[in-house]
Amino acid sequence: MGIEFITLLIVLSLLALMALGVPLGVTTLTVSLGTALLYFGERAGFFIVAANVGEVLHKYELIAVPFFVFMANVLERSGIAKTLFDSMAIMGGRFRGSVGVQTCIVAVVLAAMSGIMGGEIVMLGLIALPQMLRLGYDKKLSIGIICAAGALATLIPPSVVLIIYGLAAQVSITKLFAASAGPGVLLAALYIGYILLRVRLNPSMAPIYDIPETGLPFMQRLKFMKGVILPAILIGSVLGVIYSGIATVTEAAAIGAVGAVVIAGIRKELSWRMLRDSMRQTVLTVGSIIWLVLGAVSLIGIYNRIGGGEFLRGVLTGLDVAPIVVIIVMMLIVMVLGTFLEWIAILFITVPIFAPVVVALGYDPVWFGVLFAMNIQIYYLSPPFGPACFFLKSVAPKEIELQDIFLAVLPFIGLQAVGLLLVLFIPDLALWLPSMLN
Amino acid sequence: QTLNIQTSFNAGDFSTQFLTDKWLPKIEEMTDGRIKIVLTPNGSVVPARETPEAVAAGVLDGDFTSVNYFAGLEPAYAIMGDLISGYDTPEQMLGFCKDGGGEAMMQKAADSVTGGEVHVVACGPYSKESLPARVPINTFEDLAGKKIRSPEGLAAAVFKAAGASPVSIPFSEVYGALEKGIVDAADASAYVNNSTSGLHDVAPYPLYPGIHSMPSMQFTINEETWEKISPEDQKALHDWWYDAMFAMAKETARLDKELAERDEAGGKIHVINWAQADRDKMRDVARKQWEEYAKKSPLAQEALDANLKYMTEIGLFKE
Amino acid sequence: MKNLLARYARWMDRISVFIGQGCSILFFACILISAAEVVLRYGFDRPSDWSTEMSMTLCASAWVLAVGYVTERNRHISITMLELVVGPKVWHWFRLFQMLISFGAVFVLTLALWKPAMKVLSRTEYSGTAFNSIQPTIFKTIIIVGCVIYLAQLLANIIRWCQKTEGDISVGH
Numbered sequence: 001m002g003i004e005f006i007t008l009l010i011v012l013s014l015l016a017l018m019a020l021g022v023p024l025g026v027t028t029l030t031v032s033l034g035t036a037l038l039y040f041g042e043r044a045g046f047f048i049v050a051a052n053v054g055e056v057l058h059k060y061e062l063i064a065v066p067f068f069v070f071m072a073n074v075l076e077r078s079g080i081a082k083t084l085f086d087s088m089a090i091m092g093g094r095f096r097g098s099v100g101v102q103t104c105i106v107a108v109v110l111a112a113m114s115g116i117m118g119g120e121i122v123m124l125g126l127i128a129l130p131q132m133l134r135l136g137y138d139k140k141l142s143i144g145i146i147c148a149a150g151a152l153a154t155l156i157p158p159s160v161v162l163i164i165y166g167l168a169a170q171v172s173i174t175k176l177f178a179a180s181a182g183p184g185v186l187l188a189a190l191y192i193g194y195i196l197l198r199v200r201l202n203p204s205m206a207p208i209y210d211i212p213e214t215g216l217p218f219m220q221r222l223k224f225m226k227g228v229i230l231p232a233i234l235i236g237s238v239l240g241v242i243y244s245g246i247a248t249v250t251e252a253a254a255i256g257a258v259g260a261v262v263i264a265g266i267r268k269e270l271s272w273r274m275l276r277d278s279m280r281q282t283v284l285t286v287g288s289i290i291w292l293v294l295g296a297v298s299l300i301g302i303y304n305r306i307g308g309g310e311f312l313r314g315v316l317t318g319l320d321v322a323p324i325v326v327i328i329v330m331m332l333i334v335m336v337l338g339t340f341l342e343w344i345a346i347l348f349i350t351v352p353i354f355a356p357v358v359v360a361l362g363y364d365p366v367w368f369g370v371l372f373a374m375n376i377q378i379y380y381l382s383p384p385f386g387p388a389c390f391f392l393k394s395v396a397p398k399e400i401e402l403q404d405i406f407l408a409v410l411p412f413i414g415l416q417a418v419g420l421l422l423v424l425f426i427p428d429l430a431l432w433l434p435s436m437l438n
Numbered sequence: 439q440t441l442n443i444q445t446s447f448n449a450g451d452f453s454t455q456f457l458t459d460k461w462l463p464k465i466e467e468m469t470d471g472r473i474k475i476v477l478t479p480n481g482s483v484v485p486a487r488e489t490p491e492a493v494a495a496g497v498l499d500g501d502f503t504s505v506n507y508f509a510g511l512e513p514a515y516a517i518m519g520d521l522i523s524g525y526d527t528p529e530q531m532l533g534f535c536k537d538g539g540g541e542a543m544m545q546k547a548a549d550s551v552t553g554g555e556v557h558v559v560a561c562g563p564y565s566k567e568s569l570p571a572r573v574p575i576n577t578f579e580d581l582a583g584k585k586i587r588s589p590e591g592l593a594a595a596v597f598k599a600a601g602a603s604p605v606s607i608p609f610s611e612v613y614g615a616l617e618k619g620i621v622d623a624a625d626a627s628a629y630v631n632n633s634t635s636g637l638h639d640v641a642p643y644p645l646y647p648g649i650h651s652m653p654s655m656q657f658t659i660n661e662e663t664w665e666k667i668s669p670e671d672q673k674a675l676h677d678w679w680y681d682a683m684f685a686m687a688k689e690t691a692r693l694d695k696e697l698a699e700r701d702e703a704g705g706k707i708h709v710i711n712w713a714q715a716d717r718d719k720m721r722d723v724a725r726k727q728w729e730e731y732a733k734k735s736p737l738a739q740e741a742l743d744a745n746l747k748y749m750t751e752i753g754l755f756k757e
Numbered sequence: 758m759k760n761l762l763a764r765y766a767r768w769m770d771r772i773s774v775f776i777g778q779g780c781s782i783l784f785f786a787c788i789l790i791s792a793a794e795v796v797l798r799y800g801f802d803r804p805s806d807w808s809t810e811m812s813m814t815l816c817a818s819a820w821v822l823a824v825g826y827v828t829e830r831n832r833h834i835s836i837t838m839l840e841l842v843v844g845p846k847v848w849h850w851f852r853l854f855q856m857l858i859s860f861g862a863v864f865v866l867t868l869a870l871w872k873p874a875m876k877v878l879s880r881t882e883y884s885g886t887a888f889n890s891i892q893p894t895i896f897k898t899i900i901i902v903g904c905v906i907y908l909a910q911l912l913a914n915i916i917r918w919c920q921k922t923e924g925d926i927s928v929g930h
């Protein structure tokens with residue numbers, strides 16, 4: 001059986017099981033167990049699955065997820081989030097769409113705190129989504145903003161995706177971080193522009209917060225800033241401990257969790273019941289995420305072993321076209337893989353093959369790394385395997401179905417593609433900052 | 439015959455390129471095309487820690503990997519995998535493996551964790567790691583109080599005994615930790631690798647030549663597969679591996695030296711080269727820790743004794 | 758018999774919820790340990806060699822053991838697009854199919870994980886780090902425990918499906 005055929009079979013069975021409503025973790029697990037047993041027989045097949053599944057528990061990066069989820073739960077349950085968004089709405093005054101724009105800006109700030117995607121989306125999903133819906137924002141627009149802006153965590157430094165890319169492609173991580181900041185802000189700006197355009201064309205998507213305070217002159221509205229102060233101190237201290245070198249990114253998340261509890265205490269909203277409920281919710285959220293990762297990771301190991309990487313390399317080097325077209329084809333491959341594989345898998349399958357080709361074509365691997373990270377932004381959102389959507393689903397109100405989220409993110413995937421094309425054809429958008437550093 | 443071998447190198451590493459471009463074609467030549475080797479990068483098929491079992495089960499035909507990963511399975515692997523501050527050059531330790539009984543020792547360790555299903559073809563290191571630091575550590579005494587990222591047990595013990603505070607953060611956090619000063623120095627990789635991954639941008643006082651780590655690798659093949667290979671091809675595999683490792687050791691040393699000289703001349707990076715007296719002090723402190731560590735298992739003790747015997751023979755220790 | 762199965766389902770639900778909610782304590786401890794490490798290292802210049810490993814072990818144990826709770830609450834993430842297409846009656850049967858597939862996959866996974874677990878139980882595997890804990894041994898065994906809880910809870914859910922006593926399943930399954 002050829003590898004093309006097996007690849008097709010794997011993709012088809014993944015799609016079929018997903019469509020039938022089988023939990024996604026079980027879907028990837030079933031396909032990887034099936035492939036392993038058919039291909040290697042019982043002993044070797046069992047071993048390869050067991051080894052890869054077991055390895056997930058050793059992934060240190062994942063422990064930041066419960067920290068961020070817990071922090072978000074405390075902020076949400078203690079009323080800090082409500083006050084924050086009320087303040088934001090009042091500060092924005094009668095400016096249509098202001099809360100959506102401010103959510104994007106908050107997301108960029110949060111992205112500078114976190115290096116992994118997940119925690120931030122969950123946090124925004126818990127805090128911002130209910131508040132935006134309460135303020136009468138369009139459901140789809142709100143969901144799209146949160147998924148797209150929340151995913152910026154791995155484009156705006158620090159970023160685990162860029163760190164692993166740097167290690168796999170042997171590229172300076174400093175340069176990657178410097179290069180990715182601009183495109184990160186560019187995407188946020190595209191999102192903001194899109195929000196403003198949409199709410200202008202269709203004002204019912206973002207009603208004005210119709211309370212007397214929003215009508216006050218700007219200076220008088222300033223006193224409502226106080227709702228922003230405590231969350232700002234929290235975000236400031238998490239950023240502070242990261243950038244002053246007191247703690248690693250993961251540890252900073254733990255400090256943020258403790259900090260959220262302290263703030264709830266200051267506001268006299270701390271209770272055992274609230275802590276207990278926040279933690280139980282965290283257990284459920286994190287517990288459902290881990291099985292997704294387990295299945296995906298075991299599928300990668302097997303696909304690599306049966307020669308998936310080799311197959312893709314062959315496809316690529318068989319092309320006879322202009323260099324920029326090769327880059328575009330690479331981006332399309334990453335995009336297609338991004339619909340059904342996990343990012344680590346995509347990175348390990350593609351970067352070892354692509355990076356040498358990129359250099360051989362005369363392009364800067366730092367630029368390619370930024371393109372790759374931007375493409376991973378698309379991967380987070382694109383169905384059927386769109387982790388940002390899953391993360392949001394795990395905390396969204398019950399009536400929001402996964403398919404609603406998938407529909408809501410489509411325009412934002414378009415914006416991400418626009419951003420990707422801009423950086424593709426104007427490399428300086430990424431490269432000016434690292435070249436200034438030299 | 440195609441052998442699927444998982445390495446502990448990452449896909450873009452210099453070592454992967456070096457082996458793929460120069461040495462993989464050679465084994466085909468040496469065996470008239472009877473043996474072809476495909477190297478897959480670290481963790482691509484199974485996690486690094488699981489390769490012995492994977493080779494035993496036939497998931498992989500073999501591994502070409504740092505044995506330090508297996509220290510938790512059998513303490514002897516820590517001694518064989520990275521005798522901290524022990525040998526001065528990779529060539530010395532390759533000599534121990536090839537001619538000083540190292541291979542037999544490695545085979546015993548393999549047998550103890552897999553029960554005879556894995557054949558050790560060869561073993562040895564190819565590079566001495568440099569130690570990127572964000573503050574100058576000029577002498578042995580300067581180690582006192584420095585926070586050094588060193589997750590492995592033996593390295594942590596040696597640094598602690600030398601007065602430093604070992605910190606165990608995961609590799610993915612090393613870059614940020616050096617940049618922000620969470621640690622003063624960090625166990626990472628060879629000078630050339632640290633340089634390309636940009637560690638020296640945030641840690642401009644690398645200690646080179648390194649003072650601590652020289653990770654040793656093994657080349658194994660599934661026992662059943664090995665037995666089916668003809669004796670002359672077996673010998674070819676054995677010789678090929680050592681030739682490749684000696685060549686890679688030479689090439690890495692050359693690149694390291696070239697880069698270190700260039701960086702030193704550039705003025706932004708200050709390469710620190712310890713005096714022999716400081717290195718000797720470090721080795722004496724380290725030896726006590728090896729001896730302590732060797733008490734963890736009879737096999738670890740046996741591994742240390744074999745190393746000490748060889749080191750004395752080549753003059754690293756006086757009788 | 759029917760009564761017995763209903764009692765099993767009821768008890769299994771309780772056990773899963775009890776264990777799942779108990780995992781809260783593990784996460785709490787994990788947060789405190791990570792925050793304490795920062796204080797120890799930055800405030801007192803005394804980095805520990807156990808903090809990373811300890812918090813990972815606690816966290817990983819919590820998310821493996823929570824699986825019964827997650828399954829009882831139907832919180833596993835899935836795509837329910839077809840429900841709108843096929844209608845609630847057919848979807849009801851799809852749900853049985855989903856649970857049976859899950860049971861089969863997790864059962865085979867348990868078989869796969871069995872041998873490595875037995876191996877570390879007969880010969881303890883350490884982490885080989887400075888702390889040198891028995892983390893790998895804990896992980897290889899606790900994941901089996903997680904799988905068994907998952908299977909037991911799936912069985913309870915299947916019983917509830919057959920006896921039509923399912924609670925709220927609107928979140929997916």
Ligand code: NA
Binds near residue numbers: 111158159
């Ligand atoms: Na980030």
Ligand code: NA
Binds near residue numbers: 338379382383385
């Ligand atoms: Na996707």
